[in-house]
Amino acid sequence: MCERARRPCHEGEQFTEAQIVYALKQAEPGTTVAKVCRKLRISDATIYSRRTKYGGLSPSELHWVKPLEDENAKLERLVADLSLDKAMLRNVPSKSSETVSAP
Known part of the structure; x- marks a missing residue:
């Protein structure tokens, strides 16, 4: 729902996280998902x-989602960088293989 007029949002409008949680709470107590979707035009x-992302969250818990997503993305980049470094180091010839005696 749009915050100002408490009306269903039009296509292209972004929902805040609080509005998403509110919509998910509306779908829980017995209202069908189809009815909520029609009402919110989604x-x-x-x-x-x-629901997968915000499923069991309450509005007071929303402030934890964004920092955790940011930290997760940072850690994923770090793992990717370290994996690349490890792969590059495997391809560097060791000193023992360089000093092969000639016949």
Whole structure:
């Protein structure tokens, strides 16, 4: 729902995380997902993908999501860099293989 007028958002408008959690809470107590989707003008795939991400969160817990996502992305980049470094070091010839005696 759009914050200002408490009306369903139009296509292309972005939902805040609090609005996403609110929409997910509406879909829980027995209201069908299809009905919530029609009311909010979003697809059922959107509800299900957001449920995966924000499923059991309350609005007060939302402030933890973004920092954790940022830290996770940082750690994934670090692992990728270290894996690349390791692969490059494997391809460097060792000193013992360089000093092969000639016949």
